[in-house]
Amino acid sequence: MPTRKAYPLSIVLILTLTLLNFAGCGQKGSSKQLTLAVNSGVEGDALKQAARDYEAQTGVHINIAEFPYANLFEKELVDLNARTGAYDLVMLDDPWFPRFATSEFLSDLKPFYEKRGQSGPDDDFVANSLALGHHPYQTGALYALPYVGNSQLFFYRKDVFQKHNLKEPATWDEVLAAAKLFNEQDAQSAPGGGKMYGYVMRAAQGNAAVADFMPIFWAFGAEMFDPQGKPTVNSAEGINALRFMLELGKYSPPGYASFNADEVSAHLLQGTAAMSINWPAWISSFSDPAKSKVIGQMGFTVMPGAKNPGRAEIGNWLIAIPRDARNADAAFDFLVWATSREQMKASALRGNPPTRKSIFNDPEMVAKFPAYPQQLRSLENSRPRPRTPMWNEIENAFGIFLSKANSGELSAEDAMNQANAEIAKILERGK
Amino acid sequence: MTINFFRHERALPYLLLAPTVAVLLALSIYPLIYSIRVSFQTGAHAGWSPGNFSRLFADRFFLAALGHTLVYAVCALTFEFLLGLSLALLLNEALRGRNIFRALLLAPMMLPPVVVGVVWRLMLNPNFGAINGTLKGAGLDTTALTWTASPRLALASVICVDIWQWTPFMFLVLLAGLQAIPQEPYEAALIDGSSRWQTFRHITLPLLKPAILIALLLRTMDLLRVFDQVFILTEGGPGFATETISLYIYRTAFRFFDFGYAAAMSFVLLVLTNIISLLYIRLLQRQEAR
Amino acid sequence: MRLIKAQLWKQAFVALACLAALAPVYWLVTISLKSEVDQFAVPPRWFVFKPTLAHYADAFLARSFGQYLITSATVAVLSTACALLLGTLAAYALARFRLPRKLDARLALWILSTRMFPPIVTAVPLFLLMRDVRLLNTKLSLIIVYTAFNLPFVVWMMRGFFLEVPRELEEAARVDGDSRLGALRRVVLPLVAPGLAATAVFCLIISWNEFLFALVLTQTDAAMTLPVGIAGRVTQYEIKWGVMSAAGVVAMLPILIFALAVQRYLVRGLSLGAVKG
Numbered sequence: 001m002p003t004r005k006a007y008p009l010s011i012v013l014i015l016t017l018t019l020l021n022f023a024g025c026g027q028k029g030s031s032k033q034l035t036l037a038v039n040s041g042v043e044g045d046a047l048k049q050a051a052r053d054y055e056a057q058t059g060v061h062i063n064i065a066e067f068p069y070a071n072l073f074e075k076e077l078v079d080l081n082a083r084t085g086a087y088d089l090v091m092l093d094d095p096w097f098p099r100f101a102t103s104e105f106l107s108d109l110k111p112f113y114e115k116r117g118q119s120g121p122d123d124d125f126v127a128n129s130l131a132l133g134h135h136p137y138q139t140g141a142l143y144a145l146p147y148v149g150n151s152q153l154f155f156y157r158k159d160v161f162q163k164h165n166l167k168e169p170a171t172w173d174e175v176l177a178a179a180k181l182f183n184e185q186d187a188q189s190a191p192g193g194g195k196m197y198g199y200v201m202r203a204a205q206g207n208a209a210v211a212d213f214m215p216i217f218w219a220f221g222a223e224m225f226d227p228q229g230k231p232t233v234n235s236a237e238g239i240n241a242l243r244f245m246l247e248l249g250k251y252s253p254p255g256y257a258s259f260n261a262d263e264v265s266a267h268l269l270q271g272t273a274a275m276s277i278n279w280p281a282w283i284s285s286f287s288d289p290a291k292s293k294v295i296g297q298m299g300f301t302v303m304p305g306a307k308n309p310g311r312a313e314i315g316n317w318l319i320a321i322p323r324d325a326r327n328a329d330a331a332f333d334f335l336v337w338a339t340s341r342e343q344m345k346a347s348a349l350r351g352n353p354p355t356r357k358s359i360f361n362d363p364e365m366v367a368k369f370p371a372y373p374q375q376l377r378s379l380e381n382s383r384p385r386p387r388t389p390m391w392n393e394i395e396n397a398f399g400i401f402l403s404k405a406n407s408g409e410l411s412a413e414d415a416m417n418q419a420n421a422e423i424a425k426i427l428e429r430g431k
Numbered sequence: 432m433t434i435n436f437f438r439h440e441r442a443l444p445y446l447l448l449a450p451t452v453a454v455l456l457a458l459s460i461y462p463l464i465y466s467i468r469v470s471f472q473t474g475a476h477a478g479w480s481p482g483n484f485s486r487l488f489a490d491r492f493f494l495a496a497l498g499h500t501l502v503y504a505v506c507a508l509t510f511e512f513l514l515g516l517s518l519a520l521l522l523n524e525a526l527r528g529r530n531i532f533r534a535l536l537l538a539p540m541m542l543p544p545v546v547v548g549v550v551w552r553l554m555l556n557p558n559f560g561a562i563n564g565t566l567k568g569a570g571l572d573t574t575a576l577t578w579t580a581s582p583r584l585a586l587a588s589v590i591c592v593d594i595w596q597w598t599p600f601m602f603l604v605l606l607a608g609l610q611a612i613p614q615e616p617y618e619a620a621l622i623d624g625s626s627r628w629q630t631f632r633h634i635t636l637p638l639l640k641p642a643i644l645i646a647l648l649l650r651t652m653d654l655l656r657v658f659d660q661v662f663i664l665t666e667g668g669p670g671f672a673t674e675t676i677s678l679y680i681y682r683t684a685f686r687f688f689d690f691g692y693a694a695a696m697s698f699v700l701l702v703l704t705n706i707i708s709l710l711y712i713r714l715l716q717r718q719e720a721r
Numbered sequence: 722m723r724l725i726k727a728q729l730w731k732q733a734f735v736a737l738a739c740l741a742a743l744a745p746v747y748w749l750v751t752i753s754l755k756s757e758v759d760q761f762a763v764p765p766r767w768f769v770f771k772p773t774l775a776h777y778a779d780a781f782l783a784r785s786f787g788q789y790l791i792t793s794a795t796v797a798v799l800s801t802a803c804a805l806l807l808g809t810l811a812a813y814a815l816a817r818f819r820l821p822r823k824l825d826a827r828l829a830l831w832i833l834s835t836r837m838f839p840p841i842v843t844a845v846p847l848f849l850l851m852r853d854v855r856l857l858n859t860k861l862s863l864i865i866v867y868t869a870f871n872l873p874f875v876v877w878m879m880r881g882f883f884l885e886v887p888r889e890l891e892e893a894a895r896v897d898g899d900s901r902l903g904a905l906r907r908v909v910l911p912l913v914a915p916g917l918a919a920t921a922v923f924c925l926i927i928s929w930n931e932f933l934f935a936l937v938l939t940q941t942d943a944a945m946t947l948p949v950g951i952a953g954r955v956t957q958y959e960i961k962w963g964v965m966s967a968a969g970v971v972a973m974l975p976i977l978i979f980a981l982a983v984q985r986y987l988v989r990g991l992s993l994g995a996v997k998g
C-alpha cells in the first residue's frame with residue numbers, strides 16, 4: 001500500500017531534481033571567460049568570428065549573445081541598468097551611445113590605457129569615428145572604440161545613367177530630375193520586363209525614415225535643434241526638405257512609407273529601382289549572383305548636396321565595456337586586439353567598413369573594395385545624429401510623422417509641426 | 432506521517448490547491464505590486480506622483496494605440512466568430528472528407544505567431560509578395576494594394592492575418608460544443624416540423640451558448656494583448672497605423688526605458704481586460720445557474 | 722438532387738477555407754527551399770523553382786538553431802508536465818470539495834483571472850525577479866514562467882472534466898478500499914484522459930510558440946528558444962528570409978504533426994469538459 005501512495009510524491013521529487021539540475025547549468029563564473037553582446041548581422045558576425053580566433057589564440061572562452069538590431073539596444077540597456085554584469089563587452093550603434101554614457105553604464109577606457117603605459121588609442125582611427133566614443137561628443141572622456149565605420153553612400157545605376165548621358169548626381173535637384181526621367185522612360189526596363197522606379201527610399205517609422213531623410217534635411221539647411229537645444233524641425237528649411245522628400249517619393253515604389261532597409265535592397269538587387277541612399281554593408285551583395293540581377297552595374301558615390309554641401313549620416317558600431325563587467329581587464333585586452341590594425345583588416349575582409357585610415361588607403365584593400373575612396377570621403381565628411389540620450393524616443397516620434405507624411409496621411413507642414421511639438425515634449429520629460 | 436496527512440479529508444483540498452496558488456501568487460502578485468510602485472514614480476521625482484496617469488490622457492500615441500487595439504479586437508473577434516461558427520456547423524454534419532478537412536483547418540493556430548508574422552510579411556509585400564504577384568498574374572492592377580504599407584489598409588491587413596490564424600480556434604471550440612449537444616431536441620424538432628432556421632435559432636444556439644462564451648472570452652483576452660505577429664509584421668507602422676497597446680508599452684519600457692509610464696499603461700490594459708472578461712464570466716455563470 | 726447540390730456547395734466552401742488555411746504554410750516551405758533570387762521573383766514561383774537546402778544548412782549547421790530547438794523542446798515539455806501536475810490536483814480539489822465561505826468558487830475565479838494578465842504587464846517585473854534570484858538566461862526561468870502561464874488554463878479545463886465524472890464511480894472505488902487520491906488515480910484520471918491530452922496539447926503549443934517572455938528573459942544561445950532565434954534574423958540591413966523560413970518550418974513541423982495526430986482528442990476533450998463550463 002505505501003508504495004502506491006508515494007507515487008505522486010516521487011514524481012514531484014524527480015521533477016524538482018531535474019529542475020535543480022537545469023538551474024545549475026545557467027551561469028558559471030570563471031575568470032577566463034568573456035561574454036559579448038553582438039548585433040545579428042554582418043557586424044556581429046565579424047566580431048563573432050574574431051572571438052573564435054581569439055579563443056584559439058589565448059584560450060579565453062568567449063560567450064556570444066546575439067540579438068537582432070532592434071532588441072540589442074533593449075537588452076543591453078535593461079541588463080546594464082539592472083547591473084546584472086551579464087556582459088563584458090557590448091556592441092553599440094553610435095546613436096545609442098549618449099544614452100549609455102549619460103547613465104554612467106560604461107567604463108572609462110583611460111585607466112586601462114594607463115595600466116599599459118599608453119595615453120589612449122593611436123591616431124590611425126578616423127577622427128569622426130573616434131569622436132563618437134567620447135562623452136560629451138568629441139571632447140569628453142573615451143568610453144568606446146569604433147569597430148565598424150559605416151556612413152551612408154549614394155547608390156545609383158551606372159548603366160542607366162550612361163544610357164541617358166547623365167553624370168553621377170551631385171545635387172538633390174539632379175537626383176529628382178533623373179528619377180523623374182527614369183520613371184517616365186524606363187517603364188519596362190527592369191530585368192524580366194517589370195517597372196523600374198527612379199528612386200527607392202525607406203520611410204518606415206523609426207530609424208529608417210529618419211536615416212533616409214537626414215541627408216536631405218541637412219543639405220536643405222535645416223537643423224534639428226537650435227544652439228539652445230530647442231527643436232527646430234519645423235523651420236522653413238525643414239518643411240522644404242520634407243516637401244522635397246515627398247516629391248522624390250512620387251518616383252519611389254508604392255508602399256515605400258513602410259519600407260525598411262531590406263525592401264530597399266530587394267528593389268536595388270532585383271533591378272527595379274535606379275537610385276537610393278544605403279549603407280556600405282550592401283555593396284558586396286550586388287556582385288553576388290545568388291542575390292543580384294544587376295552585377296557590375298551599381299555605382300557608389302558621396303551624398304548629393306543642395307543649399308549646403310551633401311553630408312552623409314554616420315552610423316558606426318562601437319564596442320564598450322559595461323561598468324559592471326565581471327572581467328573588465330580581459331575585456332579590454334580583447335577590445336584592443338579586435339580593433340587593432342590587423343584584426344580590423346580581417347573584419348574588413350569579412351565585409352565591414354573599417355574605422356582606420358590605413359585600411360581604407362591600403363592598395364590591396366582598395367583593389368578588393370573599389371568604393372573605399374568614396375567611403376572614406378563620405379565618412380570624413382559625415383555628421384552624427386544629435387548626441388542626446390533621448391535620441392531613441394525623438395527618432396521614434398520624428399520617424400512616425402515622417403512616415404505619416406510619406407504615406408499621405410499628413411502634409412509636410414503638419415507633419416513637421418506635430419513632430420516639433422512631440423520632440424519638445426520628449427525633451428521636457430528628459431529634463 | 433505524510434500518508435496520514437493525505438488521509439485527512441479536511442486538509443486535502445488545501446494541500447492540493449497550495450502549490451498552484453503559491454506559484455500564481457508569486458508570479459502575479461509580485462509583478463502587480465511592482466507595477467503599482469513604479470507607475471507612481473516619474474523620472475525626475477523620487478516621491479509618489481500621479482504624473483504618469485495624467486500623461487495618459489494627453490498622449491495621442493497612447494490614445495491611438497488604445498483605439499487600434501479596440502478596433503483590432505472587435506473586428507477580429509466578429510469575423511473569427513462568424514467564420515468559425517459556419518465552419519463548425521458545416522463540419523458537424525456528415526460531409527465527405529470531414530476528418531481530413533477538420534485536420535487541415537487546424538494548421539494555422541498551431542503555428543508560432545512569430546512564424547505567422549514572417550510568412551505574411553513575405554506574402555503581403557506590395558512589390559515582391561506572393562499575393563500581389565499572383566493578382567498581377569491574373570491581370571489585376573495592384574498599385575493601390577499596398578497592404579501593410581498603406582495607412583488605410585495596414586490595420587485591416589494585420590486583422591486579416593489574425594483572422595487567418597485564429598478562426599481555427601473558434602472553429603475547434605464551437606465544433607466541440609456542437610458535438611456535445613444531445614440528439615433528442617433535434618428529433619423533437621423534426622417531429623414538430625420546424626424549419627432549419629428555427630431549429631438553429633431555438634435549439635442549437637441556446638445549447639451552444641456556453642461554448643460560444645468560452646470561445647469569445649479566451650479570444651478576447653488574447654486579442655487585447657496582441658503583440659507577436661504585429662511586432663514581426665509591421666512593428667506598428669506605417670507611421671503609427673498598427674501600433675497596439677502591448678507594442679507601445681513594450682517600446683516605452685524597453686526602448687525608451689520609461690518603466691513608470693509603461694506600468695501606468697499596463698494598468699489601463701489590465702483593467703480593461705478584467706472588466707471585459709468579468710462581463711463574459713457573469714454571463715457564463717448566469718448560464719450555468721439556469 | 723437539391724441535396725447533392727447543397728452538399729457540393731458546402732464541400733466547395735470548406736475546401737476553399739482549407740486552401741486559404743494552407744497556402745501560406747506551403748509558401749513558407751517553398752521560401753525555405755528557394756535561393757534569394759527566386760524568393761523575390763515577380764511573378765511569384767509557386768511551383769517551379771530550383772530547390773536548395775542551403776538555408777537549412779545555414780540555420781542548423783552554421784547557426785545555433787539546433788540548440789534553440791532543443792531548448793524549446795525541453796522548456797515546452799517540462800513546463801507542460803509541471804502545469805499538468807499542479808493544475809490537475811488543484812482542479813480536482815475545486816471540482817470535488819466545497820470549501821467554507823464559497824472559497825472554492827472564489828479561488829476558481831481568481832485563478833482564471835490571473836490568465837487575464839497581459840504578458841507585457843508582467844514582463845518587466847518578472848525580468849527583475851529572475852535577476853534577483855539569479856535565474857536570468859536559464860531554461861528554468863522559462864519553465865517556471867510558462868508553468869504559471871499555463872496553470873489557470875489547466876485548472877479551468879480540468880475542473881470542467883472532473884465535474885463531468887459522476888461522483889458515484891469514485892465512491893464505489895472508495896468503498897473498495899481506495900484512498901481519495903487512489904480513487905483519483907485509478908478511476909477518475911483514466912476517464913478524463915482525453916481531456917488531459919487535449920489540455921496538454923494546448924499547453925505544449927502555447928509554451929512552444931511563446932515569444933515575449935523568451936525575448937525578455939534570455940540573453941545568450943544557452944537559453945534562447947526557436948521563436949526568439951527566428952525573430953533574431955531581422956537584421957539592420959536585411960532580413961534573412963531563407964534562414965527564418967527554414968527555422969520556421971522546423972518550428973511548426975513537430976507541433977503540427979503532434980497536434981494532427983491527437984486532433985480527435987482535441988475535439989472530444991474539449992466537448993467533454995471545458996465547453997460545458
